[in-house]
Amino acid sequence: MAAVGDLHCRDDQHGRFRQFVKQVNAEADLLVLCGDLTDRGMVEEGKVLAEELSALRVPVAAVLGNHDYEHNQAKEICGELARAGVHILDGDHFIFEKVLGVAGVKGFGGGFGNATLQAFGEGQTKSFVQEAVHESLKLEAALSHLDTPKKVVIMHYSPVAETLEGENIEIRPFLGTSRLAMPVDHYGAEAVFHGHAHHGAPQAKTKSGIPVYNVAMPLMTKMHPEQRFLLLEV
Template identity: 85%
Template sequence: MARDPGSKIRLAAVGDLHCREDHHGRFRQLVKQVNASADLLVLCGDLTDRGMIEEGKVLAEELSALRVPCAAVLGNHDYEHNQVKDICGELAKVGVHVLDGDHFIFEKTLGVAGVKGFGGGFGNATLQAFGEGQTKGFVQEAVTESLKLEAALSHLDVERKVVIMHYAPIPETLEGENIEIRPFLGTSRLSMPIDHYGAEAVFHGHAHHGARNGTTKSGIPVYNVAMPLLAKHTPDQRFVLLEV
C-alpha cells in the first residue's frame, strides 16, 4: 500500500559507527531497534574505522538484517586507505545508498540530500582562499562540498527533505570539542545551501565530544548524531529518532 503523502516518517539517524574487522555482532541491537521503530535509517559518516574493505564487509554483514531503507554518507575515516569504491560496493550489496552530492527519495515523499562535507571554520573566521596553494586547496575542498550539497538539494522536487553529512555545518554542535580543532570539524559554508533551499532537519557526525543539537541561521534544526556522543546520553538507544 502506498504511503499517505502527508503521513509522518520516522527517521533514525546515527554516525561514527567506526566498524572494525572484529565487530561481528556489534550492531545487531542497533539494527533490531531501527527495524522496530523507524521507517528509514541514515548514516552520517565514519562508517568504518580505518577505511578498509574488510571493515566494509563486516558492516555490510551487520546491515544486511535491516528491513528499512538506508541512505549514508562517508566520513574522513572511510577515506584512510583509498578503498572507498570497494567499501561502497559492499554496502550497495545490502541496499545501502551511499550519497556524495546526490540524493535518495523515500517513497516519493521525503528527499535525503547527502555529502561528506569538510572543515574550514565558521562565520567571520571561515578560512579564505589566500596565500599558499595548500591553503587554497583546503578551502576549495570545502567550497566543492558545499556546491555538491547545493546541487543535491536543487534537484529535490519533494516537499520534505533532510540533509545528511559527516562534518558540522554550524559551530553550536561542536561545543564541548577542543576549541583548537573546531575549524577542522566543519564549516558554515555547508549551511549556506541548506538555508537557501530549506530542510526539515540536518544530521551530522564527526564531533564525538560535541553538543547534540543546534540550528542554522534560518532556524533549521541540526542534530549531531555521532554514536560516541549518543552513547553518553542515551546508551540504550544509540541513534536519534525523529518524525519528519
C-alpha cells in the same frame, strides 16, 4: 527516521550492531548514517558492516566520513555497502516513498562565520578551502534537484559551530564549516544530521532556524544508551 554517525566498524566486530539493527527495524521507517562508517577505511571493515546492516528491513541512506578514506578504499567500501542495500550519497539524493528527499555529502572543514578560512596565500591553503567549497556546491546541486514535500540533509562534517561545543576549541575549524549551511538555508530542509564531533553538543540551528543534529554514535550512546541513535519524526 533513525539517524546516527561514527559507527567506526572494525573487522573484528561481528555482531556489534545486531541490537542496533533490531531496534532500528522495530522503531524506524528509514535509517540515515552520517559518515565514519568504518574505523580505518578498510574494505574488510566495510564487509563486516555490510553483513551487519544486511538484516535491516528499512531503507538506508548514508554518506562517508574522513575515516572511510584513510586507506584509499572508499570505492570498494561503497560497493560492499551497496550490496547490502545502503544508498551512499555524495552530492546526490535518495527519495523515500515520494515524500522525503535525503540530500547527502561528506562535507569538509574550514571554520565558521567571520573566522571561515579564505582561499588566500599558499596553494595548500587554497586547495583546503576549495575542497570545502566543492562539497558545498555538491550539496547545493543535490538540494536543487529535490522537489519532494519534505527534505533532510545528511553530512559528516558540521555546518554550524554550536554542535561542536565540547570539542577542543583548537580542532573545531577542522570539524566543519559554515559553507555547508549556505545551501541548506537557501533551499530549506526539515533538519540536518551530521557526525564527526564525538564530544560535541546534540543540537543547534542554522541562521535561518533549521535544526541541526549531531548524531555521532559516541554522543548518542551517552544521551540514549538504550538505543545509540536519534529517533525523529519528520
